Amino acid sequence: MHNFEFVKPSTVADAVAVLANAEAQPFAGGQTLIPSMKARLNAPEILVSLTGIAEMNGVRRDGGALVVGATTTHAAVARDAASHFPALAALAGQIGDPAVRTRGTLGGSLANNDPSACYPAAVLGTGATIVTNAREIAADDYFQGMFTTALDEGEIITSVRFPIPEKAAYAKFLQPASRFALTGVFVAKYASGVRVAVTGASEGGVFRWAEAEAALSSGFDADSIGRLSHPSDGMIADLHGTAEYRAHLVRVMTQRAVRAAH
Amino acid sequence: MPKDDGIGASTKRREDVRFLTGNGKYTDDINLRGQAHVHFLRSDVAHGRITSIDTAAAEAMPGVLKVFTSADFASAGGLPCGWQVTDRFGQPMQEPKHPILAEGKVRHVGDPIAAVVAETHEQARDAAEAIEVDIEELEPVIDMQAALADGATKVHDDLSSNLCYDWGFVEENKEAVNAAFESAAHVVSLDLTNNRLVANPMEPRVAVGDYDPWGDMHTLYTTSQNPHVIRLLMGAFVLSIPEHKLRVVAPDVGGGFGSKIYHYAEEAFCTYAAKVLKRPVKWTSSRSEAFISDAHGRDHKTRIELALDADHNFMAIRTETYANMGAYLSTFAPSIPTWLHGTLMAGNYKTPLIYVNVKAVFTNTVPVDAYRGAGRPEATFQIERLVDKAARELGVDPIELRRKNFIKPEDFPYQTPVAVVYDTGNYHATMDKMLELADYAGFEARRAESASKGKLRGFGIAHYIEACGIAPSNLVGQLGARAGLYESASIRVNATGSISVYTGSHSHGQGHETTFAQVVADMIGVDASSIEIHHGDTSNTPMGMGTYGSRSLAVGGSAIVKATNKVIDKAKKIAAHLLEAAPEDIELKDGKFSVVGTDKSVDWSGVTLAAYVPHNYPLEELEPGLEETAFYDPSNFTYPSGAYGCEIELDPETGKIDILRFIAADDFGNIVNPMIVEGQVHGGLAQGIGQALLENCVYDDQGQLLSGSFMDYAMPRADDLRGFTVDHSCVTPCTHNPLGVKGCGEAGAIGSPPAVVNAAIDALHRAGHTHVTHIDMPLTPARVWAAINS
């Protein structure tokens, strides 16, 4: 690891001011950033810790929405979202291991946008709104491919507003080594229709499965998508599974999420 | 009933107090005054010619003491290979030089090219980035069969090909084996891969070299399973340091599984650099570095065939195996696919004719050597998969086919057609025990229950034999070992009766400090707390060969028994003097010497005190003191065996396998500490199940390691392993060592992979997927799903 400066501002404005420096980088739980710094793949000169900013932390009910601060850890979401939005809490509780959940944050996960990460499925699957220091970004506009997002240089996520669905579930099939999602599907049912978001499977990162959404919107039943199959074009192929296998899992995991939704 | 802390007691592991409280003293905990740090610049290409190395910029970086390249090691030898295999034409294997730092060529990703020593590790690492290396890339040699094709690029330019050896065993039987296949009623064959593994002990390797110029003394602290072996190999063959000027210390070591047997370049480097720089030099491997520098395990490709007569008696086995050696010969690499594999191909069965052919191949990959089980898992996997396949093809019960061909209890000692003689065993008993513990009778009901949930249940069986207690020195010498395989012990009884035991075995998780003390406590009848076990330091232990091959209790423990008996003999003479009786009339019981048939006695400490304060002592006949050393060289291997049952549930939608029950019924001979034995079996099972379901070390065709971190190399975790039923009540004591013990360290890793795979095939067949006759390990969900849908 190269040497760096560490600052811990207590307001969003102060954080944004330091981040105007091109060599500065936001730092939340460090679960992604520290390993990449240790491997010398990343060498920011200034780390701007966001965890001292009170307004960015915590889970709060806002009418029909759940607002989760960007620095809220996975463990805190698993605990504090449980009574409001159990599917989100359950997803957070399945990320990594206890150490990772105690440090890792919602904002860090979304800023990183790993194609196998879990949170992107919940955010896209609920049509959540990503709130930054500068603007609000709809989930459908936010995810722009593997490790790529709509965030501008120096822009930070402050919170995410999740519309609470009538029913929802996340079904995650584990990659055997990393235990990220080999394929994970978040299904959410609203009065206006059903959303289905898939992570882990596609080279383009998290995506919505329109065909399944249409079928489930007309009948929220696992059997209604039993005949669907997702094409394997553009699916990830690696040591842990072929493109065909992942395409197959998209349907299987969607069905499992529908069955588990409550 | 065993008495507290004696043989047979489940004494808690005394070493765990320091391990579990974070007070173990590992090599990385050793920090010497003035210590400098080394960082190795390693090749990121699999094969290439080094056209230039410019270290000038690196030398000028802050904190840098020196940048080393192969030029600095011109007078040093290469890392030696400890076993020479003779091929089937009577020729010695091809043995390339294994330099400390790459000479002219790099041969695998991770091959060290240069080494920077600096004040801090970060400085060394910074400077390593400033070394300019030009490498002309060569075609990487990755696939074993392609490596042997005419005109294949050579890993070593000075060898005639990429073939290390072409070994046949038993070569004289080859024609008879072929003839048996001609006349067989049934022939069953199987092509399989034994997947390459990375040992991944919890503690990565570490080396600290130290040099005292005033005494010209070298010290190496290292994460080794066998410090004396390192002293011998490094001192005599690499750095030309005589033993009396070289001390090797392997303190607490956090797991080895074979990967810490070998002499590695980093050890020689730190020892040498400490002398050049007159400062201690330390290297601590990162986990990423471990993946590309620790010797890997397994990596065999095999075709095995079984000939059976009309009554389903096994007539002959024939195999052809390609064994990956990697880029260089690691210390014991050539012996693994040959003598530790071919001699086990009889398994538990009376197969009269066996021919094993092994082609060992150099490739541009990390060297491959022993890993928990070493050769024996590869043999067991082939036999037990093939027997299962045979039963399926013949339409007979796999248990009955095994029983029919088992060597029977009355057949022991049993001369196999592959050189070794099994002394004892009772395979029917372990099979019965396993089936009873598995509630095999209730399987069908459990299967129906799974089926109602859409899951496929299967039951897989494997019966294994292994050769442990390695090994008779004269025998292994004939087979090409360049070392003896005895073990040593010194028992130093102190004046007040406490006992310091110095063993040549090394404990890196096995619990020797507890078990060895139990043995001595039991023999003398003193409290185990008055006994201390010392190991791992060449300056105070007699020359020993270390720990691997499930040898510590069978060989190291036997040396302790021998030395303790010498101590007791002498102590009896002292007691006889004190009690004015004849030594033959003295009996030692519960730490007390008495004259048989009288009430005259003296206790242990009375005798030990007399030995060191010899006022009333037969000085004309007996030396003062009470300290004895013994070396024990076994007369045969030991042959643990056992029956393993694995019950799984398979999700046909995703291909995921869950192990619901795993039953191990082992015959380890006599048991000193049942709790530790159970723990050893648990660990072995975890690794064997890891191999069967999860672990896979994979290179791409450019020789890049695709599974170079835990993000892609799947280690078994607690929730993959729901608990095991372990039994060792079937006991046929070893006939040729004093404790009657066989060894238990590797069994779990040997017997479990075929049981798991057999269970998966069983589940698929019972559900009608009969087109699936084999799936290569690891049986990942993706592979199982692909097999079902093929």
Ligand SMILES: Cc1cc2nc3c(=O)[nH]c(=O)nc-3n(C[C@H](O)[C@H](O)[C@H](O)COP(=O)(O)OP(=O)(O)OC[C@H]3O[C@@H](n4cnc5c(N)ncnc54)[C@H](O)[C@@H]3O)c2cc1C
């Ligand atoms: C062993 C292990 C297992 C894991 N398993 C899973 C898993 O199963 N599923 C899963 O989804 N994830 C998994 N993760 C990833 C984990 O969820 C991380 O916590 C997450 O990817 C990053 O969050 P962080 O708070 O640690 O971010 P950091 O590492 O601190 O930062 C990550 C990136 O986000 C940027 N950043 C951080 N916060 C903000 C913000 N508020 N605004 C803008 N940019 C920001 C940083 O600059 C950096 O580029 C695992 C990680 C590990 C180490």
